[in-house]
Structures are given as C-alpha cells and as structure tokens.
Amino acid sequence: MALLNLESVALTYPGDERPAVENLSLSINQGELLAVVGPSGCGKSSTIGLLAGLTPATSGLLTLNDSPILAPGPDRAVVFQDYSLFPWMTALDNIIFALDESGRATGKTASEQAKKLLDMVGLSSYSHKYPSELSGGMRQRVAIARAFALDAPVYLMDEPFGAVDAKNRVSLQDLLLKLWAGDGNKKTVFLVTHDIDEALYLADRIAVFTPGPGRVLKIIDVPFPRPRRRFFLVQDPRYIELRNEILSLLQKEILAELQQVEGGAGI
Template identity: 35%
Template sequence: MKEPILEVIDVSYSYKTEKGPVPVLKDINFKVYSHEFVSIVAPTGTGKTTLLKIIAGLRRPDSGKVLLMGEEIRGPTPKLAMIFQDFALYPWLTALENVELALFHRKDLSKEVRREIARKYLELVGLGGFEDYYPRELSGGMKQRVAIARALAAQPVVLLMDEPFANLDAITAEGLRAEIYNMVFNEESTVKAIVMVSHNLDEVVELSDKVIILGGRPASIMAEVEIKLSRPRNTRDIEFQDYLDRLYSLLSISLKV
C-alpha cells in the first residue's frame, strides 16, 4: 500500500484571546501522496492559512499532529518550503541573493556553491539573466518566480503555497499557473507534493489532483474531491466546468454550516 508523503492527523487549533480560546480548526485529517497537488479551499476566515502554517511547523496545534514521511513536524524544517502571496522578498537583495537565502542553513556549502545553486533555480523558473535585478525592478510575475526559485532551492520535500497568484494580474497569473506544475515536478526538483491554499476555484480545478473543502466554525473537513482531468487542462471543457460547479456548490453549503 502506498505511504503518504504528508499526513495531517486529528489537528485542532484555537486562537488565544483575552476572553478565552476561540476554536478555529477541529479534527482535521487528510493525506497527501507522492506527486499529488492538493488544494485547501474554504470561506474567508475559516482558518485555511492557519492550517497551512501548522503544516509548515510555524504554529503548533492544540491537539493532533502532522507527519512528514512518517516523522512528526515539531517546528520549521527545510523539508517544507512555503510561498506567500506577497512574495516575501527582501527589497535590498538582488534576485540571486534572495534565492541564496534558502541555502544559508547549509553549512556544508561554500558561498560559490550556494550562488551556483541559486543561479540554477532562477534559470529553472525562467529568470536566467535577471540575477542582479532588485525586486523593485521586477514585475509581479517575476517576483513570484523568484519566490518559487527560492522555495525550490531549499530542496524541500513538500511545497506549501498560500494564495500564490492572488497579487498577480489575471494574464500573469494564468501564465504562471500553466507553468507551475512543470516547474515543480521535474527531475531538477526534490519536491514530492504540493499543498496550496486558494480562494480561486478556477485555479484550484486547473492545478489540483485533490481538493479539501473546509466549513463550519470551528472548521472541519466537509468534503474531499478528486480532480480526474488530464493535463494540461482546458478551462472551457465541460468536465472542467462540472468540477467548478461542484466546488461552488460545496462551498455554498459550507457557508451555511
């Protein structure tokens, strides 16, 4: 039987406030397998980004655990890399230097080797020749490519993405979505699986192998939907629209829970 790369087991979480804990997530369970692209969707304020941060080891759950290749995640680890919607680039560093940051924990690498690895991943995401450009000199799409290159340079096992295309114009986002799968799942990359949080159902259907729908307060998993469409996917296909309608329907139900 195939073993999961990532496993979320009975995860619950509450925000701590002066008036007491506010339950956000309750008994979240799901598995992610090799070469699987999983998206998490939910109404605004349901806790999907909080769940992603728990998976990343940036927050500890009140109960439950997250396993990466069978080992419990107890804090941030290079085996998990996260891409944020606001790019999270340092404006005073060049594109190459921003990517190099992902390798500073590697004490076994010389500065020259770190630079060569960073250069390789910039080329992989189509930014060869832009190594010395600062973020202010790059378009939104190029900034997000730098963020993707930085995440891949860390050589993670799982890539986490929090609304990665939200701050891009529609045409740029469409182009990046069309490329992201091949950029991440290729022989140059160590990434075995992707987990993405998104509110854009079109991009969710376009990219995902499996979609997890959260609903209720505190949020729990209402449904899991497998997207069985060949790649690349045509947003105008009837089957694509059928999946889209199904997700909209499930989200509408989740708003009423």
C-alpha cells in the first residue's frame, strides 16, 4: 500500500524562473526502501523538502497515509544533506535533545540512549565535541544517530553517507538496514544517494530522476533477495546489468540536457 504519494508535483522557488521539480509523480509503499538517484541539481533535495513539509509545492498533491503533507511532523525524520546539527550543542546533547523533543526519553535514560546511539555510529569518544570540532563525515554520523533517535515511521535521508569514508559507509549502510527492518515493523525510507552501488545494495526500488526540473525517468525494481551479500552481489550478472542501465540512463539524460543548453546558447 502506498504510504507516501506525490501526484504531479511541481515546485518553483520564489524568484526562480525554472522549476526545481516538475510533473513529479511517485508512490512509496509502507515499509519500502526507495533510493533516488539523479544528476546534481535535479531536485532531489527539493523533493525531500517537499516530503518533509518544509517547502510547499507550487502545484500537485503530496500525501502521507492519504492526508496532505502541509507541515513537518514527528512521523518523518529527516537527515539533511548539510547535517544541520545545532552548533551550540555537543554531539551527545544534539541527540539527547532529539530524544527529549520527540518524547522518546528524558533525563538519565535519554543520556544513556544517546550514548548508545553515538556508539552505534562509532563516535563514542567524540560525545563532548561540538559540531565545529568534528570532521564532515563525523558530523554526518551524528546527524544519522540523531535521526535514529527519533524512531519515526518514515525516514527522509539526503545523501546521508555522502561525506563518510568508505569503511564507515559500509557499516552505516548495514546500520540503516537494521533501522529499516525495526522490530519486524519496517520503516519507510526515501534515500537520496549519488552512489549507484549503495542504491543497489540497499533499495527495494530505485527511482532515476531526470536532470532538473526533477521528475521520474524510470523506476527500477531491485530483484536481489535479502540479506544481500556485497561480495556475491557485485558478481551477479543482473547487478552488472542494472548498474550499467542506470549509468547509461543518467549519461544519456545529462548529454541530452547539455546539447539543449548548447543549442539554446547558439553554440
């Protein structure tokens, strides 16, 4: 059953001429892990803003559980592309605040849970550092731990592992799968990534976006059973085929866009 639904959604930011998103229709099922890939500037973060209820659509309809999305809510945890931690709070306090705000835990319990979450993302010895004292990848891991603290039914994640090094990235991907599986009650995840291998490892379906204004070019079903084993996955001929298909879709679209721009400029 579709939990999140976008119907002919368009978004033009105030003062902009060109829409960031146009004619975007997409359904995300309850318990589904949907990955979105697409060229830079195609409207992926804008779509997260729309689903989060932070940016109103210019036209079209967005619903969650058949109710229009009009504002942010505790039912959606967002991991932003720029981490968005509170700079005046330590890593630990950022997570305690999320637990407290969402009513999940307070006082000593919140502090203990926050420590566990930081440990899960490999940052237990950095709990008293402020965001400005952490590397980009570490900030991103705190932001992920904070999102996990919210334990929301829907996760909107904007390149959550983009700044994380390869080793931590692999363990965070597996952590995300654990979070997604929950206690048998699967979360619904909308994951923006520029990494095709990440999308193929994690997702049930992959939505390939066109260059801006963003809309869905193709939905790809990822056929591999779970649990997936990276080592075997990358050797599966279907994996290689799908990877090539996505790459060529993206390349063709980018080339077509470039030709249009060049043609328009009379080159």
